[in-house]
Every structure is written in C-alpha cells, then in structure tokens.
Amino acid sequence: MNWKNALERFNLHIGVVDSCHNHARIQFESFQDQRHGISNILRAHGRDMEVSYRTRLTAMLDVTRFLLKQGLSFRGHDESSSSLNRGNFLELLQWYSQRNEEVSKVINQNAPGNNQMISPAIQKDLTHACASEITVSIIEDIGNNVFSLMVDESRDISVKEQMGVVLRYVNKRGQVIERFLAIVHVSDTSSRSLKDAIDALFVKHGLSLSRLRGQGYDGASNMRGEFNGLKSLILQENPYARYIHCFSHQLQLVIVAVAKSNINVSDFFNYVSMIVNTTGASCKRRDQLRQIEHDRIVAMLEGGEISTGSGENQETNLARPGDTRWGSHYLTLVRLLSMWPSVIQVMENICDDSSSFDSRGVAKSLIQKMENYEFVFILHLMKMILGMTHELSLVLQQKDQNIVQAISLIESVKDQFQIFREEGWSTIMDKVNTFCELNEIPVLDMNDNCLIGGRSRRRKQIITNLHYYRVEIFYQVLFLKILHYYIR
Structure with missing residues (x-):
C-alpha cells in the first residue's frame, strides 16, 4: 500500500453518506448503545404487551363476574359482527369499552388476532376460574369447623341427573351461613351413587366426613331410607351426622x-x-x-x-x-x-x-x-x-x-x-x-x-x-x- 495516498484511499473506502461503510458504522454504534439494542426493544415491547394483556384480562373478568352474579347467560343466538345483539358477554364488553378508554385500546380490533379472549372456550375458562376461587373461599371460611350437608337431586334440561350440594356452617363471626358448593352429575339417583359422589366431592375439596354434624334432604326413600338411604349410609360412618327433614317441606x-x-x-x-x-x-x-x-x-x-x-x-x-x-x-x-x-x-x-x-x-x-x-x-x-x-x-x-x-x-x-x-x-x-x-x-x-x-x-x-x-x-x-x- 502506498501511504502517500492513504487519506485519499480512506475517503474512497468510506464513500458518501449512504455508503455501505457508513451504514455498517451506524449499525455498530446502535449496537453499542443499549437504549436502542435489540434486547431492549424486545423487552420494552414485551412490557407493553403484558400491560395490554392484563388490562384485557381484567375487563373480561369484570364482565364474567357481573354475569355470574346476576345469573345471566353468556352466549347469544347470533354473535357475528353484523348482529344487532351478540349476546350478554360481547354486548356488555362493548358497552364497557365505550366508557373506558384504556379497555377500548386493547380489545376487539385493537387486540392481536390470536389473543382476543372472547371465544366460548375462554368464557368457560374464566367462569371455571371464578367458580374455583369462590369454592376455595368457602372452604377456607369453614376451616376446621363442623358443618351440615344439604343435598337434592334433579334432572336438568339435557336429561342428566344432577345433584346439588349446599353446606351450612357457622363462620368465624358466629353467623350461620349457607353456601352452595357444587352441582355434581350422577349416573343415577340411588343412595349408593349419591354417597360415592359426595365422597369424591369431599376428597376434592379436602373436607372430612367426620366433621359432618347434620344432614338435610327431602323425604324420598333414596334419601331418608332407614336401611339403605343416603342418610343411613352416612350415619354408618359418622353417627353424629344427625338427619333432619325440612319441616316446611314435611x-x-x-x-x-x-x-x-x-x-x-x-x-x-x-x-x-x-x-x-x-x-x-x-x-x-x-x-x-x-x-x-x-x-x-x-x-x-x-x-x-x-x-x-x-x-x-x-x-x-x-x-x-x-x-x-x-x-x-x-x-x-x-x-x-x-x-x-x-x-x-x-x-x-x-x-x-x-x-x-x-x-x-x-x-x-x-x-x-x-x-x-x-x-x-x-x-x-x-x-x-x-x-x-x-x-x-x-x-x-x-x-x-x-x-x-x-x-x-x-x-x-x-x-x-x-x-x-x-x-x-x-x-x-x-x-x-x-x-x-x-x-x-x-x-x-x-x-x-x-x-x-x-x-x-x-x-x-x-x-x-x-x-x-x-x-x-x-x-x-x-x-x-x-x-x-x-x-x-
């Protein structure tokens, strides 16, 4: 290399403003600057997505809790975008977004296509999550105290036998509380099937049959039967679980x-x-x-x-x-x-x-x-x-x-x-x-x-x-x- 012409050679190598050399230099300087680094950009973008997701999830939970509290249906007959009434869930969510600018920015067309959180499966997941939290709260409120059991069975609209379970107990403030615990599908309404379903439910929620002190059912033979009724099967395991027929029903x-x-x-x-x-x-x-x-x-x-x-x-x-x-x-x-x-x-x-x-x-x-x-x-x-x-x-x-x-x-x-x-x-x-x-x-x-x-x-x-x-x-x-x- 002829060093006499080095400066001229350098200028030729650098070239004009948009030359390859200058582009490479700019990229290298950006790489050295952590504020404009790729990892930092991805991290910042991730934080924005997390905030948007949390806001969107909170809005969905608010709507879900309201519908559950009021006992309203979620789905609509026609949930297409052209429908005048898309069902309680979507209509209430739309009403909510119109009155909350932060929610409006993160739902519907402003939400990613794969993270809308309005599908029926997501609605069911949110409902089950709310039910699980309520059940956990009931179990924690009972604690190690004794409780009574009330059970009734009925056939729903889909022709399935369902057993409703209600617990009655005294809370920590000395108040008598009745709480609906669960609806359990049973294959039949025989006393043995009902007893097995109750045992499985108690195991699931960590309840002990030894802490049961009262039973309240209707007058059907599968419930109050002296030998093979549900109350007799429970009394065989816990003689302190006294059966009382509802006086008003009687x-x-x-x-x-x-x-x-x-x-x-x-x-x-x-x-x-x-x-x-x-x-x-x-x-x-x-x-x-x-x-x-x-x-x-x-x-x-x-x-x-x-x-x-x-x-x-x-x-x-x-x-x-x-x-x-x-x-x-x-x-x-x-x-x-x-x-x-x-x-x-x-x-x-x-x-x-x-x-x-x-x-x-x-x-x-x-x-x-x-x-x-x-x-x-x-x-x-x-x-x-x-x-x-x-x-x-x-x-x-x-x-x-x-x-x-x-x-x-x-x-x-x-x-x-x-x-x-x-x-x-x-x-x-x-x-x-x-x-x-x-x-x-x-x-x-x-x-x-x-x-x-x-x-x-x-x-x-x-x-x-x-x-x-x-x-x-x-x-x-x-x-x-x-x-x-x-x-x-």
Whole structure:
C-alpha cells in the first residue's frame, strides 16, 4: 500500500453518506448503545404487551363476574359482527369499552388476532376460574369447623341427573351461613351413587366426613331410607351426622297426603287445577280475566264497597297449585275466592265465544261444579285449614328458626286444629252460606237427605246433608290432618 495516498484511499473506502461503510458504522454504534439494542426493544415491547394483556384480562373478568352474579347467560343466538345483539358477554364488553378508554385500546380490533379472549372456550375458562376461587373461599371460611350437608337431586334440561350440594356452617363471626358448593352429575339417583359422589366431592375439596354434624334432604326413600338411604349410609360412618327433614317441606307433604286421603278433597283439587288451566290456557284468557277483575275492583271502589290501601286490591291472577311448592294451594284458593265473579264470567265467555266445542263443554261443566254447594263448602274449609298451615310454613322457612321453636309451633298448630274441629263448624257454615247467598248459589237444608256420591243408585245410601258435610267431610279431613301431624 502506498501511504502517500492513504487519506485519499480512506475517503474512497468510506464513500458518501449512504455508503455501505457508513451504514455498517451506524449499525455498530446502535449496537453499542443499549437504549436502542435489540434486547431492549424486545423487552420494552414485551412490557407493553403484558400491560395490554392484563388490562384485557381484567375487563373480561369484570364482565364474567357481573354475569355470574346476576345469573345471566353468556352466549347469544347470533354473535357475528353484523348482529344487532351478540349476546350478554360481547354486548356488555362493548358497552364497557365505550366508557373506558384504556379497555377500548386493547380489545376487539385493537387486540392481536390470536389473543382476543372472547371465544366460548375462554368464557368457560374464566367462569371455571371464578367458580374455583369462590369454592376455595368457602372452604377456607369453614376451616376446621363442623358443618351440615344439604343435598337434592334433579334432572336438568339435557336429561342428566344432577345433584346439588349446599353446606351450612357457622363462620368465624358466629353467623350461620349457607353456601352452595357444587352441582355434581350422577349416573343415577340411588343412595349408593349419591354417597360415592359426595365422597369424591369431599376428597376434592379436602373436607372430612367426620366433621359432618347434620344432614338435610327431602323425604324420598333414596334419601331418608332407614336401611339403605343416603342418610343411613352416612350415619354408618359418622353417627353424629344427625338427619333432619325440612319441616316446611314435611308440612307440605302432610297437606298433599290429606288432600289425597279424602276422596272429596282430592276431587275438589282436581277441579281447581282444571279451573286454573282453563282460565290460563292462553294469554288472551289471562288478559281477559285480569281486565274483568280490574273493572270489578274499580266499580267496587267507586261504590264504596271496598277501600284502598297499601298492598290491597292489587292486580293479580290465578296461581297454579303444585304439590312441591310451599303454600301454592293456599294462594290458589285465596285468589279463586277473591276473583270468583270474574272467573265465572270468563267461563261464561268461553261457553259463548269459543270456537272449540270441547272448550265449551269443559267450561260449562266447570261452571256447574263451581256453583255446587259442596264445591263452595270444601273451598272454604280447605282455605281455613291451609291458612293455619300457611303461617306455620312461612315461619318454618325463616333462617333464624331452630328445632325447639319449630316443634313448639307445630304443637300450637295442632291445638288450633283441635279447637277448630270442636268449635269451628258454625263458623264455616256461616261463611259458606253467606258466600252462596252473595253469588246466588242454592243453599242446602242440612236436614234434607242426600245421596252419597261414588255409588250406583242400585246400591244407594241415603244420609242427611248434615251428616255428609259434618262427618264425611269436615270431621274426616280434620281428623286426618291431626293424625298425620301426630304420626310425623
């Protein structure tokens, strides 16, 4: 190399501003500068992604917790981008983002395509995570304390047998707490299958059967069976886990048992169900009944027959009775009595206007049945009897109720039944006769003879109306009622 021309050679090697040499020099200087290094750039980008991910996840959890707390569904019928309603989860998330700028920057089109966190699988994962945290909190709250177990099984809409498990315990502040623990799928509802499912659930959550002090189930044989029921299987392992049948549920079973034990009462409730089904067979009939009752109440208010007040004369409709719904029979009878003229008028409208001859025939027979003295008598009798048990049922369902008070209340109701059996005949006769006179229903002479129903005329047995209504219905129903209470 000729060093005389070194400077010229160097300038030629360096070249102009955008030469390869200058590009290499700039890259080398950037490499030496840690602030612009690749690792630092990647690290900074990673921190931004982490912040965005955390914000996005927090928003999804907020929406999930809200829907779970309110018991709302997540999915929508049409969740496409063109849909006007994409379901509760996506719509609530969209509403949330419109009111929170930080959330708006990290969801939907601003989120990476592979990290949207709105898929059904992600929604289920978030739901399961919330459920797991709640379960852990319940188990920690119980700690090493004793607890009681409440179990019931039912078939869901997918025709699968599900067992619901609820724990009852005293927390660290001395409060009695009931917490829903889990729904467990069981292959069948036999006592052994339920016991195996409970054992597996206790193992999963670290609960010990030795700390169980109470069992609460319904009256089914697989639950309360003396030899092979669920409560017996648990008692074999833990004799301190006492079984207590729900008093309010037991009360309802007594009511249903009495209704089915007396043929007259059983027949009466069958007709009551037909009346409720006929008047509520369609929205048109329900609206018609509601409007007729509304007009009748307005006319009575204007005429001064009734007065206004808080909670009085509210718009209502007939309630459907159910054997397993506490107090439903009583509510049905109360409303039927209060809406009697309106129900009769709806039945008459069906007879006059219905295009179906079957509906006309049913309505006509129901009117004849309702305007029968026996129907009115049993209606008032059962209303008065169920009125006594209804108050007891409401008290038994109170959370602060204990077994000593419950037994005392049951004894009090039995005394009321006994008093009503001895002194209530004249009271109910006055109510029935007054009601019949107001609604133009023929009142029977108790000294006249009547033919006992359920027998052919060839084998007829004639007794007086007084014997039939007082002995065959009044005394028999009250005797069965008191007898069932003493047995249970």
